[in-house]
Structures are given as structure tokens and as C-alpha cells.
Amino acid sequence: MPSRIMIVGLGLAVGMSAGSALAYEVYVSNERDNTMSVVDSETMEVLRTVEVGQRPRGITVSRDGRFIYLCASDDDTVEIIDTETYEIVGTLPSGPDPELFVLSPDGETLYVANEDDNLVTVIDIAGKKVLGEIPVGVEPEGMGISPDGTTLVNTSETTNMAHFIDTASHENTHNVLVDARPRFAEFMPDGEEVWVSAEIGGTVAVIDNATREIKHKIEFEIPGMRSESIQPVGVRINKDGTKAYVALGPANRVAVIDTETYEVEKYVLVGQRVWQLAFTPDEKYIISTNGVSNDITFIDVASDEPVHSVTVGAEPWGVVVSPK
């Protein structure tokens, strides 16, 4: 009898330790069916599907992991979702058609790109109020913020520019012309470079943050693939700044780039129409959203091999991972 109890107890302990072994929650916005999928990063299974507002796209999470912020583009609002109850507990005044946003490093300010009215809206999260509206180019989309929080970069899809904005004055200080339809901006962890992807141009521009000039342009070539199928969108750089990952849209691949040489080291086949990317906080995996195949793919960062794809909702768009 005591031995049975011991075995049960042991089983529980093993089960618990396996469950808590750096399992994060992966949050995915599904643009087409107005849901958010919650996926366990270790079991790689969908834990739940949450009904959200219309056309969910940009998604991020508060620094403490308590709240998810989600652009409900067609509802013209940013929804706040409690990560304990998965209920929508409030909204933020985002301005019309919010598509993508970025959280300030201190987690207090949200910068939102409003695709329809050519503005970046600055929101104070605690006060749920608009601190400012910054006019930018036509169809603003990509949003990146420097690690020190002083510089915001917004890309405008139609004007084909990366707009550098001083976050203290809300002034647009520099405009850098990049290739057609820039989609995403990502700073290097040391703040020295900003990488901007151009969906139609098929390139990633590396902009020197000191001179605000393009210092390198990364091109992609996949044997047998027509160039129009290679459409760079989401970009993520690891914490030590050595490797960058670029989602290539209908090329169905993620490019792995050496940030020292700017050479593409590998193209990883994931799923169809690869859109956005997110690392797990321990950088064991990077996860891609695949909008046409309706799944997300976990890529093992050490080997850069795709390890598993999980079916989520219809047209997964954005992805973020809980910090804890």
C-alpha cells in the first residue's frame, strides 16, 4: 500500500516537472476566423481557442505576461486579454484599422500603426489614453523600437519608407527609402542596426541607426523558385544578435541569416505563406505563422530544423510567446 502511494506520488512529481519544464504559452492571432489560439510550447498542442474581435492581426504581450494586446483591425480597437481567464478585459483607443504595433521596452507605451489614416498612435497603456498621433507615410505597417526606447521605426507600405521617430518629441526625424512594400522593422539588440523587410522588393534593408542610411541589402534566392514568390515579411533577431530569421511569405520558408556576414545560411521549409515570427524566451524555438496552411511551425533554433507544425485557426497572422 505505501509503495502504491509512493508510485502515484512519484508519477505526479514527474508529471509536474515535465509540465513546468520551460513551457511557455504561444498566442496566435487568426485573421480569418476571429480567434486567438493558445499553444503550449513544450507539448506543442493547442490548449484553447479564444473568440476575439474582427480581423485580429498584430499581437503582443505585457512584460509581466498578465495581458495580451491584440489589434482587432476591423473593430478599430486594441483588445486587452487577461492571460489567466482568457477574457477580454478592456480595450485601448487605437485609432482606425490598427494592424501592427510595438510595445516600449518598459512596457508602458504601445505604438500602433493605423493602416487607413497614415498615423502612428501612441497609447499610454495604464491610463488607456492616446498620448499622440504621429503622421507618417501611406499605409503604415511595420513597427520596431530601439532597445533603449528612444527611437521608433515605422514602415509605410505605399510610400516605401522607414520613418525614424524620436519617441520623446514624437517627431519624425529621418525617412529612409527602402524597396517596395516594407512590412516589418526589427532592431539589433545593441541598437546599431534596423532591419526592414520589403515584401514586393524581395529584400531586407539593413539600416545603420547612427547614420540612418542603408548599409547593406539582403537578397534571397531559392533554386527553382520564381523571385515573385519570395516575399520577406516578419523579421526576428536573437538576443545576442548573431542570427536573424526572415519569414518569406509564399516561398513557404524562413531564411536564417548570419548577422555578421549578412549571408543566408539556410532556408527552412515551414508552411504556406509564412507571415510573422516569435522566439520562445529561452530561444529554444522560433515559431512561424503560416497563413495559407493554417498552422504554426516550431523551428529548433540550435539546429534550425523544423520540428513540428500545429494546426491553429483560419489564417494565422501574428504570434507572441508569454515571457514566463
Added chain:
Amino acid sequence: MTRSLIGAFLLTALSAVAADPSLAQPEQDPDWPCIQRKVPRLSLPQIWTGPQLPEATRKWSQENENADLVARLSQRRIPIEEAQADIRTFADSVTPQDDREPRLLMLARGLFDRMNRERSEVISGIGRYARKQTELAASLRAEQGQIDALGEQPDADANALAQRTDALVLKTRLFQERAQSLEYVCEVPRLIERRLYQLAQTIAGLIAKEK
């Protein structure tokens, strides 16, 4: 009153054409009406990661059994799970076992060729559809102009004017319905693409298992 209402109605309907996102991108086909960027043809690496397809697989259509299977699997009315099960059954039926991989590779080539062609035809069709919409929009605008001019004449035939106005309302409704269905039509290339990818992945999985 009625005419100005129709005018407003027409203006709203036609603004859909003016807002065509492709106009903002000069390097794109100006007739392309879909939000999705136009990719006229797929490339094999987009859907295939299995072993290289040998030259001989290009003759897939000359093998009756293969051609029939390609024709069946590519039909979207057959549920994908059923089509994937058919591929597994087909693989199991091939003997000797050494023939399995070449036959599966030939199937992959057949599906790619056929579904890629079908997808390209849909894309050409979308282009024609969009051009017709643009022409229809122009003719509706012209008709509206003529009705306006007629209405301003003091001796205008009220009956004829009413008839033309009614006809214009009807045509405008048709235009709007077509504009709405365009959204669904734009989805078709990606539905084909998704199905092709799922079928190709099934084949690649079977080949990997053989090894």
C-alpha cells in the same frame, strides 16, 4: 431626389475600383484586383521538399493510372482527408516495392503540373473578370451622365427617364454583386495552393517513410 441617390449609390460602388490597392504598386499588374499579391505560377520548391523529381516524371500524363489519379485528387470537391487516404492506398498497391518511389514522384509531378495550370487559369480568369468590372463601371458612369443630362431638359419624357433609371439601378446592383463575389474568387488560387501542398506533403511523407 432619386437620381442623386442613385448617383451616390453609384459613386460608392465605383469607389471600390478607385481603391484598388494594386494601383499603388506600379510594378504590379494594374488589372489585378485581389489583395493577395499576384503570383501567376507556382514554383515546385514552394510545395515540394522530397527527392528531386527526375525528368521521366514529366511523362505522368502518359500513364493512365497516374493520370486518372491526378485528375481525381486535384478535384476540390473530394475532401482532402479522402484524397490523402487515396494516395496511401495507391502507394500500398504499387509492387514491386522498388517501383513505389518512382511512381509517387510521378504522382507529385502530375499534381504539381495539373494544379499549377488550373491555378494559372483561375488567375487569368480573375484578370478578365476585373477588366469586365472596370468596363462595366465606365459604362455605368456614362449612363448616369446621360440620364442626368436628359433629366435637365424641360421636355424630358418622364416615362423613358424612369425606365432608364430603373435599368441603371439594376446594372449597378449587378456590378456590386460581382464586386462582392470577387473577394471569394480571389480565394480560389490559395485554395488550390493549399490542397496541392497538403497532397505533396503526404507524398513526401510516404517517400521518407520508405527510406
